[in-house]
Amino acid sequence: MIVWMDVAVVRSNIRSVVGLAGVALVLTAVVRLVPHDTHDSARAWQPPGGYVVADTVSVGGDRTLRLWTGPAGWYVESLAAGRHEGSVGASGGGDQFTVSEILGGFVGNVPVAGTRAVSVRPHGGVAMHADVHDGMFVLPAHVAGATEPALLVTPIDAAGKPLAAETSVSIAGRI
Numbered sequence: 001m002i003v004w005m006d007v008a009v010v011r012s013n014i015r016s017v018v019g020l021a022g023v024a025l026v027l028t029a030v031v032r033l034v035p036h037d038t039h040d041s042a043r044a045w046q047p048p049g050g051y052v053v054a055d056t057v058s059v060g061g062d063r064t065l066r067l068w069t070g071p072a073g074w075y076v077e078s079l080a081a082g083r084h085e086g087s088v089g090a091s092g093g094g095d096q097f098t099v100s101e102i103l104g105g106f107v108g109n110v111p112v113a114g115t116r117a118v119s120v121r122p123h124g125g126v127a128m129h130a131d132v133h134d135g136m137f138v139l140p141a142h143v144a145g146a147t148e149p150a151l152l153v154t155p156i157d158a159a160g161k162p163l164a165a166e167t168s169v170s171i172a173g174r175i
Contacts, residue, residue, distance in 0.1 A: 045084040047075045054133030059104040059140040067138040074136050078103040100172040106139045115155040122148045
């Protein structure tokens with residue numbers, strides 16, 4: 001018995017297998033050559049030169065705020081699960097108390113020389129302490145309710161003693 005094979009069908013099958021293997025190699029090469037985002041997003045954003053991380057506070061869940069201080073002002077960076085979400089900055093703190101609600105937290109300026117920390121509380125509420133860096137502090141927004149118009153801020157020295165009387169500071173944008 002003689003079996004005849006159709007050479008055209010065999011060649012077609014071989015070409016199909018070789019073609020699929022070639023396409024697979026090309027796809028593999030493309031996947032390996034395309035750059036992947038493997039760097040840490042928390043490190044991807046940086047403020048201008050001269051700014052350093054002064055403080056980091058949790059604002060709930062996996063969210064944190066970083067206070068960056070530098071020669072010309074400050075930045076507050078919002079992170080979720082360690083990844084950069086956004087940032088806000090301003091120049092200088094000035095010579096008066098300020099508090100602004102930013103990215104789920106409060107950033108404030110304390111113009112009292114020698115201040116190392118602050119005690120901050122809403123009217124009739126419980127005080128929360130925050131370290132002061134270059135006259136700036138950052139706290140989570142849950143310190144005060146969403147309708148609270150001002151916070152009471154007391155500057156504290158390195159020994160834990162008040163440097164000035166408690167000052168009512170309007171929260172920017174809430175009045």
